[in-house]
Amino acid sequence: MHDTPKSDARAAERRSGVRRAFVASLTGTALEWYDFAVYSAAAALVFGDLFFPSEDPLTGTLLAFSTYAVGYVSRPIGGFVFGRLGDVIGRKKVLIATLVLIGVATFLIGLLPAYGTIGVAAPIALVVLRFAQGVGVGGEWGGAVLLSSEFGDPRRRGFYASAAQVGPPVGNLLANGVLAALGALLSEAQFESWGWRVAFLLSGALVAFGLWIRAKLEETPVFKAMEAEQSRPEAPIREVLTTQPRALLAAILCRVGPDVLYAMFTVFVLTYATQELGMARGSALAAVLIGSSLQVFLMPLAGALSDRVNRRLLYGVSAVAAAVWPFVFFPMADGGSWLPLAAGVLVALVIHCCLYGPQAAFIAEQFSPRLRYTGSSLAYTLAGIIGGAIAPLLFTTLLSAYGSWVPLALYIALASAVSLVGVLLGRGPGAAVDEDVRLAAPKTRAATDVPLSR
Numbered sequence: 178m179h180d181t182p183k184s185d186a187r188a189a190e191r192r193s194g195v196r197r198a199f200v201a202s203l204t205g206t207a208l209e210w211y212d213f214a215v216y217s218a219a220a221a222l223v224f225g226d227l228f229f230p231s232e233d234p235l236t237g238t239l240l241a242f243s244t245y246a247v248g249y250v251s252r253p254i255g256g257f258v259f260g261r262l263g264d265v266i267g268r269k270k271v272l273i274a275t276l277v278l279i280g281v282a283t284f285l286i287g288l289l290p291a292y293g294t295i296g297v298a299a300p301i302a303l304v305v306l307r308f309a310q311g312v313g314v315g316g317e318w319g320g321a322v323l324l325s326s327e328f329g330d331p332r333r334r335g336f337y338a339s340a341a342q343v344g345p346p347v348g349n350l351l352a353n354g355v356l357a358a359l360g361a362l363l364s365e366a367q368f369e370s371w372g373w374r375v376a377f378l379l380s381g382a383l384v385a386f387g388l389w390i391r392a393k394l395e396e397t398p399v400f401k402a403m404e405a406e407q408s409r410p411e412a413p414i415r416e417v418l419t420t421q422p423r424a425l426l427a428a429i430l431c432r433v434g435p436d437v438l439y440a441m442f443t444v445f446v447l448t449y450a451t452q453e454l455g456m457a458r459g460s461a462l463a464a465v466l467i468g469s470s471l472q473v474f475l476m477p478l479a480g481a482l483s484d485r486v487n488r489r490l491l492y493g494v495s496a497v498a499a500a501v502w503p504f505v506f507f508p509m510a511d512g513g514s515w516l517p518l519a520a521g522v523l524v525a526l527v528i529h530c531c532l533y534g535p536q537a538a539f540i541a542e543q544f545s546p547r548l549r550y551t552g553s554s555l556a557y558t559l560a561g562i563i564g565g566a567i568a569p570l571l572f573t574t575l576l577s578a579y580g581s582w583v584p585l586a587l588y589i590a591l592a593s594a595v596s597l598v599g600v601l602l603g604r605g606p607g608a609a610v611d612e613d614v615r616l617a618a619p620k621t622r623a624a625t626d627v628p629l630s631r
Contacts, residue, residue: 195328197394199340202325204387205276206344207351208380209314212283214352215376216248216307223373227291228300247304248311249566252558255315257414260554263320264413264547267396267404268327271550272320273388278313280384282306287377319554322537327397327546331613334606335488338537339480345533346472349443353466355379399546399613413551417544421552423602424543428556429563430599431492431539435532436564437592438499441585442525443469445572446518449585453576454513464519468526475527479534488535493600495531500593502528503586511582532596542606546613564592 255275263271286306292299321341329337355376363372395401403409410416417425443465450461483491506521544552575584 194395195325195337197390198325198328198397199337201272201387201390201394202321202340203343203347204383204390205272205317205321206341207347208276208279208283208344208383208387209317210345210348211352211383212279212310212314212348212380213248214349215283215356215380216286216310218352218356219373219376223369224303226369227293228303230292247307248314249561251308251311252315252561253555255312255317256319256554256558257315258312259316260319260551261413263316263323263550263554264410267400268320268323268550269391269394269396271316272324273391275313275317275320276384276387276391279310279317280380280387282309282313283377283380284384287374287380315558316554318557319550319552322541322553323397323399323550324394326538326541327399327613331610332606333481333484334538334542334610335480335483335535336477337480338541339477339534341537342480342533343473343476345439346469346476349469350466350473352376353462403547408547410547410551413548414555417548417552417555421544421548424604425552425556427599427603428540428543428552429560431536431596431603432556432560433564433599434496434499434589434593434596435529435536436561437568437589438525438529439533440565440568441503441572441589442522442529445569446522448573449576449582450510450518453582454510454518456513456515456518460515461518464515464522467519468523471523472526472530475530476534479530480538482531483535483538487605488539489600489603489605492532492535492539493597495528496593496597496600498528499525499532499596500590503582503589507582507586538606539600539603542608542610543603568592 259271259275283306286303289302289306290299295302318341321344322338325340326334326338359368359372359375396404446465447458447461450456450464451458479491502525506525510518510521540553540556541549543556571588572585575588576582578584
C-alpha cells in the first residue's frame with residue numbers, strides 16, 4: 178500500500194504528458210493549415226498585383242497560384258529529410274525544427290517587400306519562402322501524429338493520433354476568422370496595402386505557443402525505449418522502401434480518397450456553388466464553415482470510434498460512402514437552394530471525418546516503431562501530390578470540358594476506390610499495439626484497458 182502515492186503521482190504525470198502531447202500535436206497542424214488557408218486567400222486576392230504585376234490580371238493570379246503549388250511539391254523533401262531524422266534523433270527535436278521553419282517562413286512572407294519596391298527579388302523570395310513552408314509541413318505531420326499517439330495508450334491510438342487531424346478544421350476556421358475580421362475592420366485599400374500582412378504576422382503567436390508547449394515535452398516513450406534498445410535505424414528511408422513497400426503503398430493509397438473529398442467539399446464547392454448554381458459566395462462559404470466547425474468535434478470522436486470497432490472496416494465503409502455521396506449531393510444541390518447545399522456539404526464532411534479521424538492511426542500502425550516517422554511522412558507527402566494537390570485543378574478541368582457534375586462524381590468515386598484498395602492492403606492495429614506495448618508498456622498503458630478490435 179505504501180507504493181500507492183508514488184503510483185498515483187506517476188499516473189498523474191503520465192496523464193499530464195499525454196494532454197500536453199495532444200495539444201502540441203494539434204497546435205502544429207493547426208498552424209500548417211492556418212498558413213495554407215491564409216496563403217490561398219492572399220494568392221487569390223493580392224499576390225497577383227503585389228508580386229506578379231502584369232497587364233493581364235488573370236496572368237498575375239495564375240502566377241501567384243503557382244507559388245501555392247510549390248508548397249505541395251516541396252513537401253516530399255520535408256518528408257524525406259525530417260522523416261528520416263525523426264527516426265534517428267527523435268520526434269521532439271525534429272518537431273521543434275519543423276515548427277520553427279514553417280512559422281518563420283510564414284512570418285517573413287508578412288514582411289516581404291512587394292515587386293514595386295525590390296523588383297524581381299520579391300516574387301523570387303516569395304517562392305523560396307513558400308518552398309520552405311512546404312518542406313516544414315512535409316516533416317510536421319508524421320511527427321505530430323507520433324507525438325500524441327506514442328505518449329498515449331497504443332490501444333487508443335485512433336483517438337490520440339486524431340489530434341493531428343483536428344488541425345485542418347481548426348486552422349481553416351482560425352484563418353477565415355482572421356480574414357473576416359480584417360475585412361470588417363479595414364477598407365479594401367487598407368487590406369491590399371498592409372492588412373493582408375497582419376494575417377501572416379499573427380502566425381508568430383501560434384509558433385510561440387507551439388514552441389512553448391513542445392519545449393516542455395519529453396521525448397516519446399516509444400522512442401526512448403528504442404534508444405535504450407539501440408534499435409534506431411541507420412538508413413530509415415532505404416529500410417522503408419526495401420522492407421515495408423506494402424505498408425508504404427497502403428498508407429499512400431488510403432489518403433487519396435479523403436484528400437479529394439475534402440478538396441471538393443471545402444474548396445471547389447465554392448466555385449461550383451457560385452459559378453454553376455448562381456449562389457452568393459457568402460452563402461456557399463457559410464455552408465463550408467458550418468461543416469468545418471463540426472469537424473473540430475467529430476474528428477476525435479471518429480478516431481475514438483475506430484479504437485472500439487474494427488478500424489479497417491470503418492475506413493472501408495466510409496470510403497464506399499464517400500464514393501456514393503457525390504451522386505446524391507449534386508442532384509440535391511442543383512436546385513440552387515442554400516439548405517440542400519449546406520446539408521450536402523455537412524454530410525460529406527461527416528463522411529470525411531470518419532475517414533480522416535482514424536487515418537493518422539491507420540497510417541502510423543502500418544510501420545514498425547523504428548521506421549514509423551519516416552514511413553508516415555513519406556506516405557503523407559507523396560499522397561498529397563496525387564490527391565489534394567491536383568484535385569482542384571482536375572475538378573476545374575473536368576467541369577470546363579464536360580459542363581456536367583457527373584465527371585466530378587466519378588473522379589471522387591475513383592479516388593475513394595483507390596483508398597479502399599489501400600485499406601485492403603494495410604494491416605490492422607493488433608500488430609502495432611503489440612510492438613508498442615513490448616517497447617514501453619509500463620509507461621503508456623492506461624489505468625483502464627480499452628477493448629481492441631483486431
